[in-house]
Every structure is written in C-alpha cells, then in structure tokens.
Amino acid sequence: MDDKKIREIKGKAEDYKRFGFILLSLSVFMFLGIIIPNDVPLTGNYVEYMMVGTVLSLVMALIFHRKAMRYRKELDNEEYGQ
Template identity: 50%
Template structure:
C-alpha cells in the first residue's frame, strides 16, 4: 500500500511540474490579447502548482522512508 502511495505522489508531483512549465511557457510566448490580470493569474497558478508539486514530493519521500523502515 505504501509503495502505491509513493508512486502516486511522485506522479502527482511530476504532472504538476509539467503543468507549471506549460503555464510558464504561456507567459513567455508573446500575446497581444492577454491582459495584465490574466498574466498575474498564470503566475499565481504556476507558483501554486510548483508548491503543491514540492509538497507531494515530500510526502512521497516520507512514505518511501516508512516503507524502507518497515522492510528492515
């Protein structure tokens, strides 16, 4: 069960990192029709997804450590 959680949390972290990269690329690509408010929303969402990716990665490492402790 812990091994499944580790795998799931690592996948969640990777997906969130990929999502934040795509949102950041959306900020870099020049669009004349994008308002300042839309750019701020993309920045906030990018930062939020990076933070959640970090949290999921930390949880995966915590569960992996528990898994290794149980095996010993």
Template identity: 50%
Template sequence: MADKTKLTNMLADKVTDYKRFAFILLALSVFLFIGLIVPNEGVSQYQQIALIGLSVCSLAFAALFHKKAMKAQEQLYSEE
C-alpha cells in the same frame, strides 16, 4: 504476515501516486510558465498575474507531493 505485505503494498502505491502527482503538477507549471513567455498581445495584466499565481501554486503542490512521497518511502524502508 499478510497485514505487513498489505501495508508494504499500500505504501509502495502511495509513493508511486505521489511521485506521479508531483510530476504532473511540475509539467503543468512548465506549460503555464511557457504561456507567460510566449508573446501575446491580447493578454491582460490580470491574466498574466493569474498565470504566475497558478504556476507558483502548482510548483508548491508538486513540492508538497514530493515531500509526501519521500516520507512514505522512508516508512516503506523502515517497514522492510
């Protein structure tokens, strides 16, 4: 009984953490994208490409963490 409760708590904590990671990465990608939109004369082409790449990577990792959160949540519901 204690092991099942411990597993349930661990899965619930994982779901919460993964959702937080996904939200933070999503917010980061929004800020990076805003940095692309705001006109700035001193930004080189390389810096713009770097911002685009970082924004896309951040979105990809946010999607990955969201998928992991949903997988852990399904496990949590199957355990209960």
C-alpha cells in the same frame, strides 16, 4: 508489517510522486505560456493569474514530492527492519 500494508504504502508513494511530476509539468507549461510572446494583446489580469497558478502548482508539486519521500522512507525502514 504485513504484505497488504507494504503494498498500500508503496502505492501511496508512487501516486504522490506521479502527482508531483504532473503538477511540475503543468507549471512548466503555464510558465511557458506566459513568457512566449503571442499576437493577442494581454488584457486584464491574465499574467497575474497565470503566475499565481504556476506558483501554486509548484508548491503542490513540492508538497506531493515530500509526501512521496516520507512514504518511501517509511517503506525502506519497514523493509530493513529499523
């Protein structure tokens, strides 16, 4: 495999890993926003929307992490010639 393809795969793996960590931290902040009490009474479907957003962020983080691991495995296989 040529050097350009290896750099492209490595870049994709790093980007997907970064996206996964960003979404994971976003879901943590949204969850903390739900469980920390505040002085404003919760009206409407605020909690439900925040929980759906938290779950979607976690699912997307998992998908991006799995893609990053797939690219990393592909890169390792190419580097070691397997």
